[in-house]
Every structure is written in structure tokens, then in C-alpha cells.
Amino acid sequence: MEIIKPLSQYLAVMVLSPLLLGVINRVKAFFAGRRGHPTLQLYFDLYKLFSKTPVYSRTTTWVFRAGPVIGVSAMVTVLAVLPFAGRPSFLSFEGDFIFIIYLLGLARFATVLAALDTGSAFEGMGASREMQFAVFAEPAFFLGLAALARVTGQTSLAGMFGALTGDTWRVAAPVLVLLTASFFIVLLAENSRVPADDPATHLELTMIHEVMALDHSGPDLAYILYGASLKLWVFGSLIGCMVLPRHSGSWASDCALFLLVMFVVAAAVGVVESSMARLRLIKVPYMLITAFAFSALALIFQMGR
Amino acid sequence: MITALLLLPLTAGILAFIIRGDVVRRALLLWTARAHFSLMALLVIDRVYGGLLSGAPAAGAGAAWFSYDALGLLFAGIASLLFLGAAHYAVKYLALEKCDPGEEAADGFVFNNAPEAVFTGCLLLFMAAMTAVTASRNMGLLWALVEATTLLSAPLIYFHRDKRSLEATWKYLLICSVGIALALMGNLFLGAAGLKTGAGLDLAALLGKAADLDKPLLKAAFLFLFVGYGTKMGLSPFHTWLPDAHSEAPAVVSALLSGALLNCAFLGILRVNAVCSQAGLKDFTGGILILFGLFSVVTAALFMLGQRDYKRLLAYSSIEHMGILALGTGLGGGAAFGAMLGALSHSLTKAGLFFTSGVVLASEKTKRIADVRGLWRRAPCTAALWLAGFFLITGMPPSGVFLAKFLILKEAIRLDHYWLACGYLFFLAVLFAGMAKVFIAMTFGEREPKTGEKPFEEPRGMLAPAAAFFLIVAGIGLYLPEWLRTLISAALTGIGGKS
């Protein structure tokens, strides 16, 4: 029976993650005074794309086709490791936070390779930018998780978030605040949200993530869109687990609360997107360096306690 | 008496801002300086002949904040004497500036001067702050007052409203303020060192409980205070503001900066040095003082060679002498006596030289060494004083400076620091050679006749203070009066110089 809960958590994630993007879009529409897409728009899109036949350029090879599949399967695996509402998922082992960092890296690698495989200058440019920002974002994320491991004394994600309680917040509030801020910035950058990238733009010169998906169509594009929503869930749930350290013992209430927090995080992203303009490309590394500084400070701060 | 000494320049300074008439204001400056000096002389006589020099300073209301021990008295006396000379000089100088502003017209600079009221007022307040520095008995208060001297003297440097003096003022303000901020760190360390004893920053309490102070913290305190006050004092490598400020300020201000202000900063170092010596850190502090002292002498010697501006040359000579003072204090014993004597002689000689340099500037309208030749033809009295000042400052006997330098050398040899003694002698020789070249060329060189040059009438009133100072310094070299010896010896107990 004990497998039921993790499994239902996992299924919930798989089903609910496109909803997050819907929430973000609703919030943005609200601030812009528009009616906006339906909240379930992404589900309709996915359905539509899956029923289409993909079109492949003759210059592409198998690498191009493998990219979206590897990307989405990496995300699916990451979510199998990631705890839900502070409770372990079914795959959890010591040091798994390094595992998920590499899985995220793998997904990025596959996407970038697929983009390069098209031979298009635009996609190459997007790939180059993606990698450039990753150089800044990954150390911030890695150091942040390391600091969290240091705070809780655990090396598995499930252990870390399981050990994170209200008392931890009382003792190490400064560190956790720094980490939350750092993760939030990494979330915005990794998911190509507004200060780093504008998901709504279709102007090639300023696009980063979108430009890499230009040549994909049909189910491949659906995989990419779905993978993106799973990635948003990954980072969102890290923040959610961080700010919600309460373990009441009741599984149902914990999960409900966690889902609520996830939507709050999505709403926060929407607010940020509505209130900020996109940064100039050369300024994006500054933002990520800030995240890196937050993580580094948190780690130093924790080590010296 | 102390209250009167402190309040006199303070009130006069505030009055100077209010008074409208130039004549009245100048008279106020003059008479304040005279009154201040008379009071100071009375105080010195009272202390020396009243036998009050040994032991703790007299108790009384406010004695925890302000009172004089022998060391403070010595430095206050120097400052007061200098101020007397400076006031006499300044009165003539201001009158001259009023009729003929733009003393550096030959360099193509046209400028206005700051309002005379601001100048006089700041001068008096600056003196008040320096008097208070010498009298303060609390390290925290000492800090605040040293910073006050920086702020009050900044407008003085910017008397000539031109770009160069502005640059000098800015450097002076910023470098000294930041340096002094480090001294504040030092004060905090000092307070932390005495936290368990409850000594606070009171000098007497710190000296009394020196043995119980936390040694590592005390060392940190000394380092920070040394760097902080050393910046203000012009020890190399923290001296960068000094040549600029001294060369761009009016001569009278340069004289006060060099002769009195640097001593005040030195007093800050001496105070903490005394505490450290009491706590048994004499070797540590002595080593640092010797190192930076010698380094300052070397720096000054190197920068003096090839110097093109004679006021900067004098400024580097000040750095050299500050180095010698630090060196002497670090060696201790007889050298410390030499250092105190050196402080006195250097202040008077350098002030006299700066006064003379002001007259040279008025005559030649340039600060460039290469453009001043054959001074004795145009201004014989000035030239004579210029040369006399050179002999005195480089330590030709008979001069108080000679005595000081000699005592320090003797102590270095007595303590078997042969390399130190050799280096010291060598760089003094370099300094002598560097200065001799400049001074002799300026005095005797072949003068190129300039067209349309008016004959120069030497302002006797501006030369008189310099002449008086030079006579005093030469007199000290010939015969050291008993009362002065007593005063300096008593001052030595205040810095732990007696081994």
C-alpha cells in the first residue's frame, strides 16, 4: 500500500504541471487587463500537437529527433527523485541532488544538440545563449543545493526536505531566505521567464529558449512544451518544499497545502513577469551572478556557524 | 587655565566669522595668538618650576577629558609658539594678498581667494582643535579631535581657489578621513582589549591597567592606530596626500600643517605606544616604528632627488623628519629624547622655511625650482634666511635638528643596530645632497634678467617670524636650557621612552 502515495503524487505532478503555465498566463492577463487564454490552454495545445504528424527538414539527423524525447524523459526521471510536499518520491538515494543536476544538464545538452543539428543560424544563436546562461545558472543552483545539504546534514533531496522543519527556519532563517531567493532567480532563468527571456516573444534576435524549438513540430514540439512545464514544476517544487517546512502528519492536508504553494509560486512568477521588463541580454549574467552570490553567501554563512 | 586655553581660540574663531572689518579681524588673530602663547608659557613655567611634571596630571573637574601631562604640554607649546609666528606672518600675508592677489600669475593661473573671514576663522578653530588634541586624555576624544583638525584645515588649503589647490584639498580630505577611520577601528580594538578591566578609552585607566590588557587585541589596536594616525602624520607609504597639500596651501598654512598638525598626529601614535610599552609590547611597537620610520626617510630621499617644486621639496623633508621621529621613538632611550627634541626643532625650522618660501613665491611668482635663480641679488634677506633654513633643517651643527639626529644615531649604534645606523646615515647624506643642490642653485645661481620685472621689496614682517624661529633652533643646538631638558625628560616618561 505504501507505493500508492508516491505513485499518486507522481501522477499528480505529471497531470498538473501544465496547469502552472496556465496560472502564470492568467496572472499576467489579469495584470494586463486582458481576458487571456483559458487556464487549460496548454492541455489543448498538447492534445492538438500530439494528433499531428511531425515534419522534418532534410538536413536533420536522428539527433534532432532524439532531442525532445531525451529532454522530456530526463525531466520525468528528475521528478521521480524530487520529493513532493516534503515527502520522498519513489526514487531516492544518497547524493541524488547531484544526479538531478546532471539530468537537467543532460536535457539541456540534448535540446542544444537538436537545435544545432538543424544547421540554422538562429537556432545556433539560441543554443549559444542557452549555454552561456547555463554557465552562470548551474553553479548557483549547485551551490544552493550544497548549502541546503549543509543546513540539514542530509545528502538526498528527500532527506534534506524531510529534515527541513519549522525549527530549521528559526535557527537558520538567513540561509534559507538567501537560498529561496537564489532558487527563484534560477527558476526564472532556467525556465526562460521574463527578466532573462520572454516566452511570449517571437522576435528571433531576443529569443533564447523559444528559438531552439522553432524547427520542431507535432509531437516533438509537444514533448518540448511538456518538458518545459515539468521543468517549471521541478524548480517550483524546490521552492515550495523550502518555504513549506510543516509536516502535519496528514498526507492529504500536506499535499493540498503544497499544491496551493505551487500555484502561489506560479502566481509570483506571473507577478514578476508583469511588473518587470526583460533585461538586456548582457545584463542577464549579472542577475545570475547575483543568484550565485546568494548561494555562495548562504554556503559560507552556513559553514561558519 | 586649560579651559581658558581651549576656549580662547574657539571663541575667537567663531567671532572671526562674524566680524566684518578686515583690520579688526586681523588684530583679533594676532592678539589671540599672543594671548594663547602667554597662557601656554605661564602653564609651562607653572608646571616646570612647580614640580608638577612627574606623576599623573592634576585632577579636577573635567580632568578625565582634558588635562596636560608633560608630553601634551611639550606638543601644545610647540603648536602655540608656531601659531604665534604664523599669526604675525598671516596678518602681513593677508594684507599683501588683498592688494595683489594671484601670486602665481606667471603660471597662467588666475584665481580668487576664499573670503578672508573664513580663512581666519578656520585658522583659529584649527588651532583650537590642535590645542584640544594635545590636552585630551581620552583616546576616543583624541580621535574625534584629530578628525576635526582635518576638516577644519581643509578650507585653509583651498584658500587659493584654483584647480590645483582643489585637487590637493580633495586628496587631503579623503585620504586623511579614510586613514582616520582606520584609527577608529584601532580605538575599538583598544576598547575591546580593555573590556575585562573596564578601562574604556581613558588614557590614565589604560596606562594603569596596561598589564591586564588583552595582548593580541592590543597589538591589533596599535597597528590600526598606527596606520590611521600615520596617514595623518605623513609616514610613508601613507604620505601621498602630504606633498600635494603642503605645496598648494598658502605658506602660513603649510607651516602650521607641517609644524603642528603632523605633531598632533604623532601624539596619537605616542599615546598608544605608551600604553603598549606599559603592557610589555615595546619590542613589537618599536619594530614597527623603526621599520616605517626608516622607510619614510628612504622614500623622502628618493622623491627629493629630481624634485621640481620647492614647496614639495619641503613637504618631502617633513616626511623625512616624521620618519626620523618615528625611528627615534622606536629605538627608545636617548633616541626618544632625540625624537622629542627633533619634533621641536623640526617644527620651528620647517615653519620658518615655509614662511620664507612664501616670500620667495611672492618675489618669483613661481614654485618651480628651475625658474628661481640668484635669489640673493633680488631679495638678499630672504636668500639668507632660505640658506640658513637649509643648513638648520639638514642638521648642520649648531642646530637642534643636528642634536636630535645625532642622538638617534648614537642610540642606534649603542643598541648595535649597525646596519640601521649605516642606512640612516646614508640616506641623510642623500637628503643633504639633494637639498643642497636645490637650495644653493636657488640662492646663488645665475639669474636671467626678466623684462619688465619690478624690484622686489622684501616684507620684513613676514621674514621676522622665520628669523626668530631659526635663532631659537640654533640656540637649542648650542645650549639646551635646563627647563626644556626637564620638560622633555618628563615627556619621555609619558611615552615609555625611559628604559
Added chain:
Amino acid sequence: MHTFAELIIVLIILLDLALAVTGSLSSCIRLVALQGVVAGLLPLLAGAPHPRALLFAAVIVTLKGAVFPWLLMRARDQSGARKDVEPLISYPASIALCIGAFIASSWMGSRLPLPETQVAWIVPASLATIFTGFLLITTRSKAITQVLGYLVIENGIYIFGLALFVEQPMMVELAILLDVFVAVFVMGIAIFHISREFDHIDTAELSELSDWRRAGDAK
């Protein structure tokens, strides 16, 4: 309560970082003011404040939070200079130096033979703030940023004093504050004069007086 104080310490460090990257002169002034206010409030958190501490905090907060920014903003407006900081090194280099300074100061903080402090990280934070002040003075070209650097150093020293629990007599503390006030005032006037004489407040132009000129410059 200590957690709250620690949060403030973190805030102060973050303000250091922000100062290292901020490009706009007016936000720099505001950040320095904020840091001063936050540091001024810090002693009130350490238990029940008595009237003296309250009064002192009030003086500090007024000075650093209102008077200094006002003076500096005035100097900025009068100078009519470009409204950005114009650093001599790039912003990533600034922030790297800042983080390096923080690591160095945490090392120094652990090495210094200081009495035990109650609030973690107060000593490294103060040292890092002092380093940031030096960074502002040395790597920014404007006169006004040098004043800001001086103020940041002063903030750092103030926090350091709090860490050591050195009780200075009221008179001395007020004298120190007065000095800092007059210093900023006088520097403000000097900035005004610099902007009038040089048409800008770039200290790189203040280079006429130097002994390092090449011999060829001599006329």
C-alpha cells in the same frame, strides 16, 4: 531575536553586494542610506533598549537616513554630471571582489582574537562592509562615490563597534557622529567646487599633482 539580528546582518551583506553592482548614482546613495539606517537599528534588537540607546539610534537614523542622502543628492544635482557610477572595473569583477572580500573577512573574523559575539557573522559582515567601502573608493571614478565609500567604511566600523560591545562615552560617540557629519558636509562643498572648476566630478582628472610624471612633462 538573534535570528532577526542575523537577518539584518545578511541584509547588510546583500547591500554591500548591491553597492558593488549598482550603476545608478542615486540608487547608490539610497543603498548607503538604507545600510546606515539598518545598522543604526541593529543595537535596538539586542534586548531591551534603554533611553540612551534609543536617542542615539534616533540621531543615527536621522543623520544617515535623511541628512546624508539629502546632502549627497544635492551635490549630485548641482554637479550636473552623468548620473551613473562609471566604475573603472566591470561589475562582475566588482561582485567577485566583493565576494572574495567576504570570504577573506570571514577567515579574518575567525582568526581575530575577539571576544565571543552573540550574533553570528557580525564581525565578518562589518569587515566585508569596510572592504566594500574601499572598493567603492578605489574603483569608482567619481568624487561622490568616494564619499559614499567613506560612508560605507564608517557603517562597517560602526557595526564592528557593535560586535565588540565597546561602550564609548556618549560624548565621544556624539563627537564621532559630528565629525562624520561635518566630513560629509565639507566633502559635499568640495564636490560642488570640483564640479564648478572641472565641469565634472571625475577624480581621474585630479591628477595634476604627482611625482610620477614622466620627465618629458616638465616644462
